[in-house]
Amino acid sequence: MLLILVTLVHAVSIVSALDPPQETYHGHKVFRVYPGADTDHKELLNTFTHNDQVDIWRTPRHSNDSYDVKVHPDIEIDNFIQELENLGTDYKIWINDLQELIENERKPSKNIEKRATRYIRHDAYHTYPTILSYMNTVAETATNADVELGELGKSFERRSMVYLKITKRGGSAGKKAIFIDGGIHAREWIAPAVVLYIIDQLAFNPYNDPDVSLMLDYFDWYLLPVVNPDGYQYSITTSRLWRKNRSTYSGRCLCYGSCVGVDLNRNFAFNWDPNLGGSTVPCAETYSGESAFSEPESRNLGRFLCEHGSEIISYISFHAYGQLWMYPWGYTYQLPHDYTDLEEVATNATRALRNVYSSNYIVGSSTNVLYPAAGGTDDYAKGQCGIKYAYTVELRDRGHFAFILPQEQIVPTADETWTALKTLADSIIRKEHLNR
Ligand SMILES: *[C@@H]1O[C@H](CO)[C@@H](O)[C@H](O)[C@H]1NC(C)=O
Ligand SMILES: *[C@@H]1O[C@H](CO)[C@@H](O)[C@H](O)[C@H]1NC(C)=O
Ligand SMILES: *[C@H]1O[C@H](CO)[C@@H](O)[C@H](O)[C@H]1NC(C)=O
Ligand SMILES: [Zn+2]
Secondary structure (H helix, E strand, O other), X not given: OHHHHHHHHHHHHHHHOOOOOOOOOOOOEEEEEEOOOOOOHHHHHHHHHOOOOEEEEEOOOOOOOOEEEEEOOOOOHHHHHHHHHHOOOEEEEEEOOHHHHHHHHOOOOOOHHHHEOOOOEOOOOOOHHHHHHHHHHHHHHOOOOEEEEEEEEEOOOOOEEEEEEEEOOOOOOOOEEEEEEEOOOOOOOHHHHHHHHHHHHHHHOOOOOOHHHHHHHHEEEEEEOOOOHHHHHHHHHOOOOOOOOOOEOOOOOXXXXXXXXXXXXXXXXXXXXXXXXXXXXXXXXXXXXXXXXXOHHHHHHHHHHHHXXXXXXXXXXXXXXXXXXXXXXXXXXXXOOOHHHHHHHHHHHHHHHHHHHOOOOXXXXXXXXXXXXXXXXXXXXXXXXXXXXXXXEEEOOOOOOOOOOOHHHHHHHHHHHHHHHHHHHHHHHHHHOOOO
16 A cells, blocks of 8 residues: 555656647647638638648538637748638637647646545646556555456557446446547547546545445446557657557658558548548548558457447547537438437436536537548447447537646536536436346
């Protein structure tokens, strides 16, 4: 026990000393571009994609909505603006200097006493090694549940993809399970942070939440905080806005910058189609990979989900940003035959979420709420593995800080998401008439 505590104190001190990623973003800007009803989106997208120094962060969902695009300072800003104006498109400079946001992101938050539970601080972003050491500690010392540490497999760079299975202490077999993951997209740091908070709630119940035992009575829990450990660690240490995995296609790419990585959330083998919201271009942020399941991370997760498909009743994948609670399908505008069930559960979960800090979430199918994109994890979970309640959740915020959500927003985000999760579990119990 003493040894564990010593290790822990050590880990925390590393975290506070965490330096910002090495790559700087001085002068990088984010434009909010309002295409309006009349704009030819193809033309506009051309403006963005013919230049690989423009990174689309967000795509509009209705005619009054906007694109968020990050623009590299090497680009001729005047020309870029001229092109937008030629298309008759409204825009504003939304974030003037990304580096400033990145430096503010890790400012210590003010509520530290409440935010450090026994083994981890929830008001800080953590490195992958720290996350692993925390998960080991949970498996050894959980006070509120039985916890088993497992490995889905290795990433491209041979990191362990570690998950926890958390079950009722001495509980019986044969329960339905809920599988939760985060961090498939490297730069969406809030997602792993929220999964760690959920682990803490289930394993230690640090705030004596009476609903925790109910959730363990009805469900087994699988928690995978970081689907893409290579990309996440690269984003933490080197390049804050990295999205993809770290696989390399050396010699195949002549475009600017580094053409490394696959968008793992376009790489799953259910109606895989790189021309539907993904890309066949290795340099693109949404590169779908050479083929479905070309990447070890997606293969490992996909295999696990289908192997446990009859046991898992709900799959929830956390992303950022946008505040959307989405269900399949992503590959088609059609809806699943049982979509009213998914919609009801998500509607109730997000209503409960809103009651905590008034955060508004939009509920709908991925295609109708966001944009068509094939090869996503939730489509695979539902379509291939038969997991009924499959969701992709875009956490806070709605674009003010975008991916660079300050540390002091971790706990409020996790609090409200935890409340949503409890309601989701409760709604599934009722809809499916589950027994303890
Ligand atoms: C878009 O904005 C216009 C003008 O403000 C408004 O009349 C219209 O209802 C809005 N449409 C949507 C889909 O929000
Ligand atoms: C969802 O919320 C509505 C309104 O409160 C309620 O009538 C319904 O039973 C809830 N559904 C589930 C599955 O809990
Ligand atoms: C993800 O991407 C690469 C392609 O660059 C792939 O070959 C590899 O298996 C995955 N892992 C990496 C590079 O991190
Ligand atoms: Zn994402």
